[in-house]
Amino acid sequence: MTPTWISITAVLGAGFGLAVFLAVHELRPASPALGPALARLQPPTGAAAPQSARSKAINRLANQMQRIIPATDLRLLGRTPEEFVTSLIVAGLLGLAVPSILLGMLALTGRSFGTGVPVGAAIGFAALLVLIVYRDVGQKAVIARRECRRAVCTYLDLVALQRAAGRGTEESLIRAASKGNGWVFSRIRQTLLHAELSVSAPWDGLKQLGTDLGVPELGDLGDIMQAAGVTGAQVYRTLRARATSLRAQIRTDELARAELRTSQLEIPGALLLVVLMLLALYPFAARLLAAPAVN
Template identity: 35%
Template sequence: MSLTLVMIAGGLVGAGLLLAVWLVLQPPVSGPVALAHLDAQLSRSRRHASVTADRRHQDESPRMRRLGTELADALDQRGIRLPTSLSSGLAMMGVSREIFLARCVLGAVLGFVVPVIVLAPVTALGFVSPSIPLWLMLIGAMVGLVVPVLQVVRESDERRRAFRHVVGSFLDLVAMNLAGGRGVPEALQSAAQISDGWAMTRIRDTLEAARLQGTTPWAALGALGEEVDIDELRDLSAALALVAEDGAKVRDSLTARAASMRRKALADAEGRAAARSQSMLVAQLLLCIGFLIFLIYPAVARVVG
C-alpha cells in the first residue's frame, strides 16, 4: 500500500513540474493572434447566450465551465480545434465546448484513479502485489477520456435523426403558408409556432434571434444547418433565398423535399430494424450452438475418455 501511495505522490509531483515548465515556456502572443482569440471568445459568448430549448433546461456547473474555459483558451492559443463532426454533435445536443472539455478531463482523472481505488482493498488484504501497473491506470484514463466522446456521437446521431423528421414537417408547413399568400418571414414564423418540441423550439428561437439581430431568417436557418450539420436546413435556406430575391415559386419544391425526407427516414428506419433483426438472429444462432455443445459434450467426453 505504501508503494502505491509513493507512486501516486510521484505522479502528482511530476504533473506539477510539467505544468510549471509548460507555464514558463508559453510563447508570447502576437497582436493578430490576440485579436483572433478575442473574436473566438465573443463568438462563444454569443452562442452561449443564445436562447435554445436545450440550453434553457441545462444546468451547467460554474466550476466545470471555468475549467472548460481555461482548457478551451489553451487549445485556441495553440490552434487546436475539435473535429467538425464532434462540434456539430455538441451543437445538436446543446452542450458547450467548455463543458465537454471539462467532462473529458474529469473522466480521464477518474479513470486514472479508479484502478487504485478498486485494487486498494484487495492489496490491503494481501491478495495481489501492492504495485499497481501504470499501464492499467493509463488504460483507465483513456477509457474515461473516450466515454464522453462516444456519448456525444451516439446521442447527437439520435437527436439529428429526430431533428430531420421535424424539419420535414416544417417544410410542409412553410409550403402551406406560402400557398396561403404569406411572405417568407411570416410563413417561417407561423410554421415555427405549431409545436413546442425541442427541435421546433430551436428553429423558432433561431428565427427570433435573426429578427432581433437584423439578419434574414433564411440566412439564420442556413447558419443553424451549418452548426448542427443538417443538409435539409441549408437547402431550405437556399430555396427561401431564391423566393425572397428572385420571386421563385418553390412551394412544390418544398413539398417534394418534405416527401423525400420522409421516404429517406422510412428507409433508414427499415434499415435499422433489419440490422437489429440480423443481430437477434446471430444471438439466437449462438444460443443454439451453445445448446448443441451442451448436449453432445457428455457423449464426446465418454468416447474420448
C-alpha cells in the same frame, strides 16, 4: 506494502478525490443563466467577461483539442467545447481513481501487486472511460440529428401550408415555427428571432443553422425560401416535393436500421444454438476421451 506502492496509492487516491469533487460540482443544479441566452440572440461585441483560472485553462485546452473535438455534434447537442473537455477530464480522473481504490482494497487483504499492475490498470481504465464519453457524444448526436430531420420534414409541410394560405416569405417561416414543439423548433425560432433583431434575411440564418448542426435539409429550406423572397417564386410545390422526398428518405433509413437490428438479433440466437450443441455433445466427447483410460 512497499513505499513505492504507498506513494502510488496516495497519488491515485488524491486523483479520485479530485474526480469526486469535480463530478459533484458539475452535477450540482445551477441557477438559470441569462447571459448565454442573450448571447445566442445577440453575440457580444465588447470585451469578454472575466474568467477564472480554471476556465481559462479549460479554454486553452479546448483550443488545443479543436482537431479532435466534434464541434458540429456539440453544437447540435447544445454543449460547448469547454463542457466536453471538462467531461473528458472528469472521466479520466475517475478512470485513474477506481482501479487504485479496488487494488488498494485488495492490498489491505494481504495481496501484493507490482508497480506495473496498478499503473497499467489505472491508465487503461481511464482511457476506456474517456473513449466511452467521446463515443457517447457521437451516438447522442446521431439520434438528435435523426430527430432534427423529422422535425424539419414537418416544418417544410407547415411552411408550405402557410405559403398556400397567402402568407409572405418571412411570415410563413415565423408562423410555421410557432406551430411546432420540441428543441428543434425552439432552435429555429431562436434563429429567426436573431435574424429579425439583426435585420438580416431569415433564410440566411436557416442555412447557417443547418451548417452548424450538420443538417443540410435546413439549408435546402433556406435556399427554397430565398428564391421565394428574392425572386418571388411560387415555392409551394417545391416545398411539398422536398418534404415528400425527405419523408421517403427517412423511411428508407429507418427500414435499413430496422433490418440491421434484426440481423444483429440473429447473432445471439446462433451463439445459443452453438452452446446447446456443445452441451449436447459434451457427454459423448467425455465418454470417448475416458474410454482409453478405462481399458
